[in-house]
Amino acid sequence: MTNRDPILKIENISKKYGSKEILRSISLEIKKGETKVLIGPSGAGKSTLLQCINFLVMPDTGKVYLDGRCINSRKKKELYTYRQQVGMIFQDFNLFDHLTALENVSIGLIRVKKIKRSEANERAMQELKRVGLEEHANKYPAQLSGGQKQRVSIARALAMDPKVMLLDEPTSALDPELVGEVLNVIRNLVESGMTMLMATHQINFAAAVADEIIFMENGTIIEHGPPQEILFKPKNSRTKSFCSKINEIYGDMLT
Amino acid sequence: MNEWIYIQNAVVPALWKGLVVSIELIVPSAIMGLLLGIVVGTLRVYGSVFLRLLSDGYVVLFRGVPLLVQLFTWYFGLPHIGIFLSPFSASVLGFTLCSAAYHSEYVRGALLSIKRGQIMAAQSLGFSTLDTLRYIVLPQAIRRALPGCGNEIIYLIKYSSLAYMITCIELTGQAKALASQSFKYLEIFLIVGFIYLVLVSIASWLLNKLENALVIPGFELYKS
Ligand SMILES: Nc1ncnc2c1ncn2[C@@H]1O[C@H](COP(=O)(O)OP(=O)(O)OP(=O)(O)O)[C@@H](O)[C@H]1O
Numbered sequence: 001m002t003n004r005d006p007i008l009k010i011e012n013i014s015k016k017y018g019s020k021e022i023l024r025s026i027s028l029e030i031k032k033g034e035t036k037v038l039i040g041p042s043g044a045g046k047s048t049l050l051q052c053i054n055f056l057v058m059p060d061t062g063k064v065y066l067d068g069r070c071i072n073s074r075k076k077k078e079l080y081t082y083r084q085q086v087g088m089i090f091q092d093f094n095l096f097d098h099l100t101a102l103e104n105v106s107i108g109l110i111r112v113k114k115i116k117r118s119e120a121n122e123r124a125m126q127e128l129k130r131v132g133l134e135e136h137a138n139k140y141p142a143q144l145s146g147g148q149k150q151r152v153s154i155a156r157a158l159a160m161d162p163k164v165m166l167l168d169e170p171t172s173a174l175d176p177e178l179v180g181e182v183l184n185v186i187r188n189l190v191e192s193g194m195t196m197l198m199a200t201h202q203i204n205f206a207a208a209v210a211d212e213i214i215f216m217e218n219g220t221i222i223e224h225g226p227p228q229e230i231l232f233k234p235k236n237s238r239t240k241s242f243c244s245k246i247n248e249i250y251g252d253m254l255t
Numbered sequence: 256m257n258e259w260i261y262i263q264n265a266v267v268p269a270l271w272k273g274l275v276v277s278i279e280l281i282v283p284s285a286i287m288g289l290l291l292g293i294v295v296g297t298l299r300v301y302g303s304v305f306l307r308l309l310s311d312g313y314v315v316l317f318r319g320v321p322l323l324v325q326l327f328t329w330y331f332g333l334p335h336i337g338i339f340l341s342p343f344s345a346s347v348l349g350f351t352l353c354s355a356a357y358h359s360e361y362v363r364g365a366l367l368s369i370k371r372g373q374i375m376a377a378q379s380l381g382f383s384t385l386d387t388l389r390y391i392v393l394p395q396a397i398r399r400a401l402p403g404c405g406n407e408i409i410y411l412i413k414y415s416s417l418a419y420m421i422t423c424i425e426l427t428g429q430a431k432a433l434a435s436q437s438f439k440y441l442e443i444f445l446i447v448g449f450i451y452l453v454l455v456s457i458a459s460w461l462l463n464k465l466e467n468a469l470v471i472p473g474f475e476l477y478k479s
């Protein structure tokens with residue numbers, strides 16, 4: 001495998017809820033070390049797409065390849081092994097409420113990867129350090145701020161050594177003053193060469209870190225390309241109107 | 256004075272014997288009832304359609320039929336299909352099955368209160384369905400169900416007195432026998448009432464200690 005082969009490739013993913021088409025034959029691929037950002041209006045299907053990629057929501061049709069291997073989601077073992085390699089960050093963190101920050105990070109290592117507890121804790125501590133939370137290791141989610149919770153959840157995903165990470169609006173549930181600390185952690189991930197697919201409304205941030213921006217609406221990819229192109233010279237009129245609207249809401253970010 | 260000697264020589268030994276039997280009834284029924292209740296409650300939420308129907312049916316039946324009728328069925332009814340249970344076994348069986356039905360109700364409510372995001376997060380780490388349940392969902396649900404389940408155990412202590420109706424002579428049974436010999440109903444049943452009160456108090460204290468031991472930040476709300 002060369003560097004130019006995609007690590008993650010999805011082909012013609014479709015999903016309906018009832019008769020409502022949420023995703024219409026979506027295809028995309030990500031190469032190692034790339035960061036791609038999904039943008040689009042609320043209801044576009046960004047969350048559904050991310051959840052279909054690791055089969056938290058079962059797509060109706062379509063294929064997902066990791067490292068060139070097509071994933072058979074009906075084989076439980078294969079599915080669980082695949083999910084270990086795909087980190088997922090949720091909008092509302094979803095830390096395990098009954099576990100401390102450290103235990104949140106180590107539990108996957110202990111229960112899924114079957115690593116010895118002492119080793120797992122050591123590794124978990126390293127990951128907490130990486131997101132700047134080593135002093136909070138023994139706090140429970142209820143004792144952490146939103147920004148801290150999201151950083152723990154990033155540490156939890158990183159501890160599993162994922163090949164690719166899916167981030168679903170990681171800063172949308174945060175108070176404005178806490179957004180920065182989480183974006184910093186994500187920026188460090190980008191710099192360390194992590195492969196990521198992220199849905200976000202932080203256009204400014206996306207412009208800074210993305211290799212490619214994908215604009216989605218009504219369950220289809222309308223347009224995709226380098227940030228400069230999508231944000232400043234969109235070909236599609238809907239992309240244009242979305243970007244200018246986002247600009248209004250989030251201030252003078254693109255000027 | 257006569258009275259005191261009677262209490263010392265007859266009442267205390269008999270009630271002591273009864274108390275031992277009561278405790279022998281209560282402890283296994285409480286433990287097995289709780290465990291079965293957790294299983295049934297879990298099936299009611301996460302089981303296949305068939306298992307859900309089955310477990311729901313079980314709860315309807317065992318909560319709906321008076322416990323005494325259940326005990327009579329196990330003790331007097333089962334021999335008709337060739338199954339003979341001792342009074343003690345029939346009592347433990349009856350208490351366990353009845354108690355589990357109530358426990359499952361609390362467990363079910365607690366399971367339903369666990370946010371879907373907790374499960375999605377576990378699955379995204381590669382947890383199997385069973386491990387998600389074991390390591391993520393149940394530890395949280397049990398904390399939330401504990402006050403209700405504790406209550407059920409308190410009830411169990413009191414309804415264990417029904418065992419004497421199927422000739423398992425526990426505390427109440429002994430008291431009944433003593434009282435009908437001596438006609439000292441008031442004294443004897445006051446003593447027995449007091450003993451149940453002590454049992455319930457000890458159980459409450461233990462349950463409270465357990466709840467405190469399990470309390471973690473974010474779950475204090477569920478402390479009774
Ligand atoms: N479980 C479900 N059942 C039915 N419809 C659903 C379900 N989940 C999502 N939808 C619908 O699918 C569409 C896409 O939702 P999705 O959450 O993927 O959008 P999104 O792009 O992530 O939006 P947002 O920016 O608000 O997060 C929406 O119209 C939503 O109502």
Ligand SMILES: [Mg+2]
Pocket residue numbers: 046047048168169
């Ligand atoms: Mg979304």
